[in-house]
Amino acid sequence: MFSENYKGRFIIVALIIFTLFALIFGRLVDLQIFNGDYYKEQSEKRLMKSVKIKAPRGEIMDRNGELLIKNTTGFSVQMTKLNLTKQELNQIILNLIEIFQQNGEEYSDSLSISKSAPYEYTFAANDETEKNEKINKFLKDNNLPENTTAEGVIQAFVKEYQIDENLEETKKRALAGVLYEMEQRLFSVNTPFVIATNVSIDTVTKIKERYFDFKGVNIVTEPVREYAKGGTFAAHILGRVGNIYKEEYEQLKDKGYDMNDILGKDGMEKYLEEYLRGKDGVSSVELNVNGKYISAVEERQPKSGNYAMLTLDSKLQEVAEKSLADTIEGIRKAGLRSSGRAGADCESGAVVVIDVNSGEVLAMASYPTYNLETFNEDYSVNYQNPAKPMWNRAISGTYEPGSTFKMLTAIAALEENIVTPQSTVLDEGIYKFYAPSYSPHCWIYDDTGRTHGTVDVVKAIAQSCNYYFYDVGRRLGIDKLYEYGKKFGFGEFTGIELSGESKGILAGPEYRKQIDAEWYPGDTLQASIGQSDNLFTPVQLANYVATLANGGNRYKVHLVKRICSYENNEIVYEAKPEVVEKINMSPENQAAVLKGMREVAVSGTASAVFKDFHIPSAGKTGTASVSKGTANGVFVAYAPYENPQIAIAVIAEHGAHGNYAAPVARDIIDAYFGVKTDENQKDEPNVIVSSRD
Numbered sequence: 001m002f003s004e005n006y007k008g009r010f011i012i013v014a015l016i017i018f019t020l021f022a023l024i025f026g027r028l029v030d031l032q033i034f035n036g037d038y039y040k041e042q043s044e045k046r047l048m049k050s051v052k053i054k055a056p057r058g059e060i061m062d063r064n065g066e067l068l069i070k071n072t073t074g075f076s077v078q079m080t081k082l083n084l085t086k087q088e089l090n091q092i093i094l095n096l097i098e099i100f101q102q103n104g105e106e107y108s109d110s111l112s113i114s115k116s117a118p119y120e121y122t123f124a125a126n127d128e129t130e131k132n133e134k135i136n137k138f139l140k141d142n143n144l145p146e147n148t149t150a151e152g153v154i155q156a157f158v159k160e161y162q163i164d165e166n167l168e169e170t171k172k173r174a175l176a177g178v179l180y181e182m183e184q185r186l187f188s189v190n191t192p193f194v195i196a197t198n199v200s201i202d203t204v205t206k207i208k209e210r211y212f213d214f215k216g217v218n219i220v221t222e223p224v225r226e227y228a229k230g231g232t233f234a235a236h237i238l239g240r241v242g243n244i245y246k247e248e249y250e251q252l253k254d255k256g257y258d259m260n261d262i263l264g265k266d267g268m269e270k271y272l273e274e275y276l277r278g279k280d281g282v283s284s285v286e287l288n289v290n291g292k293y294i295s296a297v298e299e300r301q302p303k304s305g306n307y308a309m310l311t312l313d314s315k316l317q318e319v320a321e322k323s324l325a326d327t328i329e330g331i332r333k334a335g336l337r338s339s340g341r342a343g344a345d346c347e348s349g350a351v352v353v354i355d356v357n358s359g360e361v362l363a364m365a366s367y368p369t370y371n372l373e374t375f376n377e378d379y380s381v382n383y384q385n386p387a388k389p390m391w392n393r394a395i396s397g398t399y400e401p402g403s404t405f406k407m408l409t410a411i412a413a414l415e416e417n418i419v420t421p422q423s424t425v426l427d428e429g430i431y432k433f434y435a436p437s438y439s440p441h442c443w444i445y446d447d448t449g450r451t452h453g454t455v456d457v458v459k460a461i462a463q464s465c466n467y468y469f470y471d472v473g474r475r476l477g478i479d480k481l482y483e484y485g486k487k488f489g490f491g492e493f494t495g496i497e498l499s500g501e502s503k504g505i506l507a508g509p510e511y512r513k514q515i516d517a518e519w520y521p522g523d524t525l526q527a528s529i530g531q532s533d534n535l536f537t538p539v540q541l542a543n544y545v546a547t548l549a550n551g552g553n554r555y556k557v558h559l560v561k562r563i564c565s566y567e568n569n570e571i572v573y574e575a576k577p578e579v580v581e582k583i584n585m586s587p588e589n590q591a592a593v594l595k596g597m598r599e600v601a602v603s604g605t606a607s608a609v610f611k612d613f614h615i616p617s618a619g620k621t622g623t624a625s626v627s628k629g630t631a632n633g634v635f636v637a638y639a640p641y642e643n644p645q646i647a648i649a650v651i652a653e654h655g656a657h658g659n660y661a662a663p664v665a666r667d668i669i670d671a672y673f674g675v676k677t678d679e680n681q682k683d684e685p686n687v688i689v690s691s692r693d
Contacts, residue, residue, distance in 0.1 A: 113150045194260050331343040343633075351649065354648075400632065403623070425471050
């Protein structure tokens, strides 16, 4: 009886066990065979997250609608914060850096320390004082002792970020730079870190092939800025974009920016930021346990930013850039060949072209220049280059104007009835009014022992007679000379929409007081011929000539023509010509000064360059001594003579003579009016027309 009961129970238990195993087996078959792919996909879905869809920035074009900066789609490498050890994170970053370096990719590293030993700080600064201020702030922000060397910073970061001490020095520095950047960009669960943008498809492939080596690393597509005419074209004007910095984020976070946003850093990209920035979209994204994107569901489409039209004429800009570079190189080569080596140290300069009747900048170039496309890659080299290629000389460089200032002295004296167009002065070679304490010479007397003889204002400008302007300037007085200088915009901002513009220095007692120095009567004589403390920017000089040529309307200088909505071309902003100063000039007085400028081109100090030129032009040469090296060459011009349309200022640093810089203006006038000059007319810059101006 017992055995029968036991046997029955055993069978029941066995059937139950069999049934259970059958159910389990069936479930496994269902999970792994019939619905394996579905359940695998579901098991990998761990996180639903909302992320931004980056909106394209507005495009930038020239006055004729030719694109200068446009958008393309590029691949970015983004890191999502996971629960990794510092050693694991460091290894992932090293693996990425290795791929980036193999493929020549730029990656995020804003640590202002050289990339290799011996380490040094690479903060951009105009002088050592500014550089030291930036170093001290950096050390304070990172809780490092004062006077910590660059080498000491790297050692501190290696310890703080738990970087393997056995790594090669270059790898330590590279890893420290990226980790510092991540820290600055507030890398967290809610804030991913874009380590590289616009990477090649080869880089994308290598990262995807090593899926398990790159936990939390994703490839995302984003709009990327593309320079339609190349990265060197109008680089100082267009500017660049870059990742937002921590300090910038603190100021802009209330405007909807996040730490992965792109921001205009300089040039038009910076000035037009509020217009060019689009409105980001939002997408719901599913991530797996390794932080990889699984799927995305768009919720709101991004909206492109407004597009901007500049006043630049891209064809004229190309001519200005090429002519400036070629002329400077020609001056340098000619100087190296000449016995006196005048101009052998000419390596830099600037040119500005302005519409006489509106203040619009048609072209503006600074040489040497740099490449916006490879800015980060080239930064150390450019920073250490003594020629300062990243410095916009056209608005930031200040130069003694030399004899190009003489038209201002002339118009001031004429308007104040010190002289008339018919008045003459006898050039005696040595100006003895303040003798024996101070007796300056006319340049022609020093060079030849001769004088200019009896000169009126036209001849004085044409032959650049210092003696005439010593006498006229003395009688006018420094107060009136200073007053007219201010009216013409010297010592004032021009209004151009670029950061870094200098006001320059207008010579006079006011400036001397600022530097605790005294103004002497002899200083007035020197100020009258553009020397003394006078220092002006090329853009100021161009606007000064435009004001002379148009009859006394000094316009606000501007680069932005209009801004329009991307969606419907509706005008969001449009610049109008704005007169900031009206200078009263009688037609007779203006005509006398402009005739003097015309004679400079016809028979005077620039005649070798403009002789038989197809477009009647007017100009003035200037030669300005500098503390070290060859004198600067300065040239200003406008054209056409009787119907002024454009004004030009050219600076050739250490260019020896003003007439050496004049070919740049001729090429620009030639291009603007569509008249091709015979190449045989172009003179070698080592042909000296006058030894001074």
